Amino acid sequence: MSYEKRHSLLVILDMAIVWFSILTAYVLRFDGSIPSSFTVQALIYGTVSCVICFLTMRYFKLYNRVWQYASIGEIVAIFKSVTIGVILSYLVTYLITMERVPLSILLRHYETLLLCVGGSRFLWRVLRDRYLVKKKPVHKNALIFGAGDCGALIAKEMLSQLDATIYPVAFIDDDPMKHRQHIHNLPVVGSREHIVAAATSLEIKEIIIAMPSVSRKATAEIIEVCKGTKAKLRIIPNLTDLIHGKVTVKQIRDVEVEDLLGRDPVNVDLEGIANYVENKTVLVTGAGGSIGSELCRQIAPFQPKCLVLLGHGENSIYNIEMEMRTKFPEIPIETVIADIQDRERIDEVFQMYRPEVVFHAAAHKHVPLMERNPAEAIKNNVFGTKNVAEAADRYGSERFVMISTDKAVNPTSIMGTTKRIAEMIVQSLGKTSKTKFVAVRFGNVLGSRGSVIPHFKRQIALGGPVTVTHPEMIRYFMTIPEAVQLVIQAGAFAKGGEIFILDMGEPVRIVKLAEDLIRLSGFEPYEEMEIEFSGIRPGEKLYEELLTDEEGIGSTVHDRIFIGKPTLVNQAQFELELKMLEKSLSGDRAEIRESLKSMVPTFLNVS
Numbered sequence: 001m002s003y004e005k006r007h008s009l010l011v012i013l014d015m016a017i018v019w020f021s022i023l024t025a026y027v028l029r030f031d032g033s034i035p036s037s038f039t040v041q042a043l044i045y046g047t048v049s050c051v052i053c054f055l056t057m058r059y060f061k062l063y064n065r066v067w068q069y070a071s072i073g074e075i076v077a078i079f080k081s082v083t084i085g086v087i088l089s090y091l092v093t094y095l096i097t098m099e100r101v102p103l104s105i106l107l108r109h110y111e112t113l114l115l116c117v118g119g120s121r122f123l124w125r126v127l128r129d130r131y132l133v134k135k136k137p138v139h140k141n142a143l144i145f146g147a148g149d150c151g152a153l154i155a156k157e158m159l160s161q162l163d164a165t166i167y168p169v170a171f172i173d174d175d176p177m178k179h180r181q182h183i184h185n186l187p188v189v190g191s192r193e194h195i196v197a198a199a200t201s202l203e204i205k206e207i208i209i210a211m212p213s214v215s216r217k218a219t220a221e222i223i224e225v226c227k228g229t230k231a232k233l234r235i236i237p238n239l240t241d242l243i244h245g246k247v248t249v250k251q252i253r254d255v256e257v258e259d260l261l262g263r264d265p266v267n268v269d270l271e272g273i274a275n276y277v278e279n280k281t282v283l284v285t286g287a288g289g290s291i292g293s294e295l296c297r298q299i300a301p302f303q304p305k306c307l308v309l310l311g312h313g314e315n316s317i318y319n320i321e322m323e324m325r326t327k328f329p330e331i332p333i334e335t336v337i338a339d340i341q342d343r344e345r346i347d348e349v350f351q352m353y354r355p356e357v358v359f360h361a362a363a364h365k366h367v368p369l370m371e372r373n374p375a376e377a378i379k380n381n382v383f384g385t386k387n388v389a390e391a392a393d394r395y396g397s398e399r400f401v402m403i404s405t406d407k408a409v410n411p412t413s414i415m416g417t418t419k420r421i422a423e424m425i426v427q428s429l430g431k432t433s434k435t436k437f438v439a440v441r442f443g444n445v446l447g448s449r450g451s452v453i454p455h456f457k458r459q460i461a462l463g464g465p466v467t468v469t470h471p472e473m474i475r476y477f478m479t480i481p482e483a484v485q486l487v488i489q490a491g492a493f494a495k496g497g498e499i500f501i502l503d504m505g506e507p508v509r510i511v512k513l514a515e516d517l518i519r520l521s522g523f524e525p526y527e528e529m530e531i532e533f534s535g536i537r538p539g540e541k542l543y544e545e546l547l548t549d550e551e552g553i554g555s556t557v558h559d560r561i562f563i564g565k566p567t568l569v570n571q572a573q574f575e576l577e578l579k580m581l582e583k584s585l586s587g588d589r590a591e592i593r594e595s596l597k598s599m600v601p602t603f604l605n606v607s
Helices: 003-029 036-059 072-097 103-132 149-160 192-201 216-226 239-243 257-261 270-277 290-302 314-327 343-353 367-372 374-394 414-432 452-461 480-492 510-520 571-584 589-599
Strands: 140-145 166-172 206-209 232-235 281-285 306-311 333-337 357-360 399-405 436-442 444-446 466-468 477-479 499-502 531-533 561-564
Touching (some): 036 072, 216 232, 290 314, 290 357, 290 480, 314 333, 343 374, 374 399, 399 414, 414 571, 436 480, 452 510, 480 561
Parallel strands (some): 140 206, 281 357, 357 399, 444 477, 466 531
């Protein structure tokens, strides 16, 4: 129905209600027969009431409201418009006729008008909820976890949508005071211990977690319980949407693996970070990569004087440049296509831009690939790092923060060994340079290029099987934003030569991660989708470590960042070994491995 037709019908209905309320008031007052002396008054009172009540109802926008969502605000609007309309009608009628309308008629008119106008509006909502929005065969039963404001809003919207495919049938809430209560005519059937039973008895196909204000740890615990059902899990993303009234069915998203980690957001020292980034020229190498691009996003809000994006791949640098120019138009952005292995080009970049802060994220990181291409791993991760670090020293950069990995600890891979040598380069320069050189070591990041999560998702999308290397393999995981926030924070603690280790939380079994991803995709592992074990690949180990034996650990003022004690490096010996390593690049893989072993004795030389 068009707006004009709807508006006209409501006006006609309201005017009919005004006349009905006045005539019934007079009839009841005079026991069924209105005296002729009051007939003129009744007609004048009715006419005046029609005009004035129409104006007050229009003023309070009773004709511009969607009554299927009527609530307290609409009740208040009806009360105000009817009350003011009746009072004004009474006064105007008195001024016209110079006779007072009997008080009993006034009161009956008021109560009938209020009841009928309000009733006509809410009758549509009642009829719609009860008879029009019925559970259809195509509806999927949904269970809402959280019987608070957010859960009630979501249930209300889902119930009001005629074309909805999900139909809420019950709530779950840990508050015992809400148990056996009803919200929008839906029962609160118990707490989290009752989820599995409720999902079975009510044939639940989807569970919606509507508790955006709880911590991530609490959310992860709820998800863990919900995994005992075969229902698909969905979640309301954050409290901000609720505060700003943006919570709708469209805001519900699927539960992701990140939600399973259960770690609360990183607390950062904004002032400390701003002190070393604000109004400084900042260079990010590997700026087009997963970590490098996120570094750019998180550095920009601290108002650097200039942000220099350096990378080898033109497409990835172009993409992050376009994103940064759109999101942060006020920040001067410079893009540089360069290979960190090209010493002269890197020197040219530092001479041109004189970066005061350097974040070195450029690296080859794929373990099996680097096992097959050890010379390229060394050229990039070792000598590429050496080129950038020495340029930072030569041109007086204030800080140099290198992104490292837990695979550098007691490495079993070429990649891990090259990153350990890169750490040693940074530590060696940190002893003599005015530049504060530090490395930040952490484990796997969820969703980064080449990481296991996108690989699993692709396999699930193809119908399986999902391949895991070994049933006992475990890894530490962080989200990309979480890791980068801690990297930037660690840079504020730099004094020179440290290796900062990020708290990665509890390690995760890769097979459990695969099982969770399969369940979150709506399948049952081993029944509806197989998991196959392919065997450990060259260079991999069952578990990763974050510290070497000699490093020990120290604390910082941040509860998620720790310091590995600097290892002693004989400068002359180290320089000689670097030359021998460079010379070995022209030899075969065995010679390269022996050179790496001589530099990193903890390298388990396996192939």
